[in-house]
Amino acid sequence: MAATSCVLFEEQFLCCICLDVFTDPVTIPCGHNFCKSCITQNWNVNSVPYQCPMCKKKYKTQPELQVNTFISEMAAEFRQSLEKRGSESSQVAKSGEVPCDVCTGAKLKALKSCFTCLASYCGIHLHPHMTADALKRHLLTDPVENMEGKVCMKHKQALKLFCRTDQMCVCQLCRVLEHAAHDIAFVKDEVQAKKTELEETEATMKQMIQDRELKIQQIKWLKVHGREDAEREIADGVRIFTIVIQTAEKGLNELIEKIEERQKLAEEQADGLIQELEQEISALTKRVSDMQQLLHTEDHLDFLQSFANVNTALCTKNWREVSLSLPSYEGTVVEAVAELDEMLIREKRHLLYDAKLKRVQHYAVDVILEPYTANPWLVLSDDGKQVRCGEVRSNLPDNTQRFSLYINVLARESFSAGRCYYEVQVTGKTDWTLGVVNESVNRNGIIPISPVNGYWALGLRNGNEYLILSSPVVTLSLISRLCRVGVFLSYEDGLVSFYDVDAAVHLYSFTDCCFTEKLFPFFSPGLSHGGMNSAPLIISPVNDTD
Missing domain, CATH: 3.30.40.10 (Zinc/RING finger domain, C3HC4 (zinc finger))
Incomplete structure (x- = not known):
């Protein structure tokens, strides 16, 4: 048909x-x-x-x-x-699809679900709902699983509403009867609101995941570099203690040599006296023998004639007044130990400073200046390694990255984890400032340079005033002028340190800092002051010879 x-x-x-x-x-x-x-x-x-x-x-x-x-x-x-x-129009229900509740054997894919019958129908078994007048009045919807959960079991109506007060799905009769005074919303609107809430929560959780993944990377970085630090520390310890042992051995050898020299002089003096005494004994023995021979002479004439030839004078050295003093070693060891201790203190101070500087020099990075951040008065070298204050203000385009008032320039490199170290030559300058700065620092206003405002810096003023720009400012008393300054940053440790590279001396450290954003090395060569401060700041290569 x-x-x-x-x-x-x-x-x-x-x-x-x-x-x-x-x-x-x-x-x-x-x-x-x-x-x-x-x-x-x-x-x-x-x-x-x-x-x-x-x-x-x-x-x-x-x-x-x-x-x-x-x-x-x-x-x-x-x-x-x-x-x-x-x-022709139906397919066997696959995994995740709603099957027909009427089919026997292979379940076909449901095309509609009936809220009245609480069943789902394929194209074949849905036909009565399309033709019979009694079934046409049934409420059909797209296929859904668990039909019992989609219908109010009390009123046999679809759960189209959501009661926010009781946090449950309700039907129209529930709204009028049991939930009349409650905060009611359509299920669709509530789903959209919940999805928005879930999306926000999902975004928050994704950010949490990223934060934790970053923390894992930081911990792994610290683990690797911690091992490297330990190996370097062991190497430094071996080197330092080797020098200390060699120095102690040298002092011991000098002590032994000094004592043996004294002992040798004393023995030579004793040997000289013994030799002199033996010579006198030999001479006296010969004279005693001559006298005994003369005493046994019976011929008086011969006795008197021979007596004139016998030396009876006792012209000998008064040995009772001669004494041999043994060398005194009292205090020799104590003095040697004191000298060694003083020398070790000097060496220790030098070695420790030198070792500490070498330790941070392992984290040397290549720092290049970023022209887009430079104040218009600054002049940068083509290689981005030098900066000085010019005599003429350059006509540069404004941008949010450029310092408009402070004579500052940032490096291209930023750091939000790990450690870094770089060195800057400051020879011939009377005014400069160095350090690190927050990415969000105010670049268009005049604010005090201090950690409170995102700066961790060391500076020179008036040619001889070395200042730690903290709150309050700390003045450094230095024996000699700085020629090369080392800057060290440890992000996780909240540490910014400054070093006198040539003297291998630690100058100052900002500790327990709470870094929450990217940090940039920053440089300020100061105003030219009529050419008195025209020398440039120079980012110099790190000479780590360890």
Whole structure:
């Protein structure tokens, strides 16, 4: 049968009891047709037995059910036509799609859900809702799962409203009855509001994730550099203690040499006295022998003649007045230890300062000046490594990055994590300022240079006043003029330190700083003062020889 014919006559093939296409259609005496099972079940449960559901005609006995062959054939053909159309327009429900609640076997994809029936229907089983007058009044919607959760179980109406007071979905009757004085909104509007809230929460959480990922990167960075710091610290310790041990060994050797020299002189003096005494003993022994020989001479004449030749004079050295003093070593070791201690103190101070400077020099970075931030009075070198104050103000375009009042310029490089170090030559200048600054610092106004306003800086004023620009300002007492200044930043530690590179001396540190944004190295060569301060600040290469 053609599709058009099916549409024209489809109501003729629907059972008025089940509202579906006839199955085993039968005719009762009044001429109305029903499914055999439908009319039989109706008569079994109806309080008025043997009544036609359509015309209400009653029978005293159960009428004979006559098979309507024509209707049966037409209904079968019509069912096949519906199934063919349904199979062409329907698909088996996939994962995540709502299946038809009526299909047996393979569940087809539902096209609509009915809030009245609390069921979902595919194209085949949705047909009665499109044709039967009783079913046309049902509330259909796009396919949804869990139909029971979409309908008010008390009033059997769709949950189209949301009670913000009780935080629950309600129907129209709920609004009038139980939630009359409550804050009510359409589900659609509430969903939009909740989605907006979720989007904001999602954005916040994504930011939290980014913050935590950044923190992980920072911790990993600290872990790696912590290991490097430990290795360098061990190397510095070995180097320093090696020097200390060598110095101590040198002092010990000098002490031993000094004591041995004294002992040698004493022994040489003793040997000289012994030799002299032995010579005198030998001479005296010979004279005693001569005297004994003379004493045994019996010839008086010979005795007297020989006596004149015998030296009886006792012209010898008075050895009782001669004494040998042993060298005194008292205080020698103490003096040597004191000298060693003094020398070690000097060496320690030098080594520690030198080691500390070398430690931060490991974090040297290449710093280049950014022309877009430079005050119009400043003159930058082509390589971005030098800056001085000129005699003429340049005609430069205004931008939010440029310093308009302070004679400042920033570096291109910024730092929001980790450590960095750079050195600046300040030779021949009477006025300058160096340090780091917050990205958001006021670049168009005059504000005190201090940590409160985003500056961590060291400066020279009047040619001989070295100042730490904090609140209040701290004056540094230096033995000699600075020629090269080292600047060290440790972002996580909240530390900004300054060094006299040539003397390897730590000058000052800002500690316990709370950095919350990007930091830039900044440079101010100061005003020219008629050429007295015309020398440039020079970013010099770091000479880390360790």
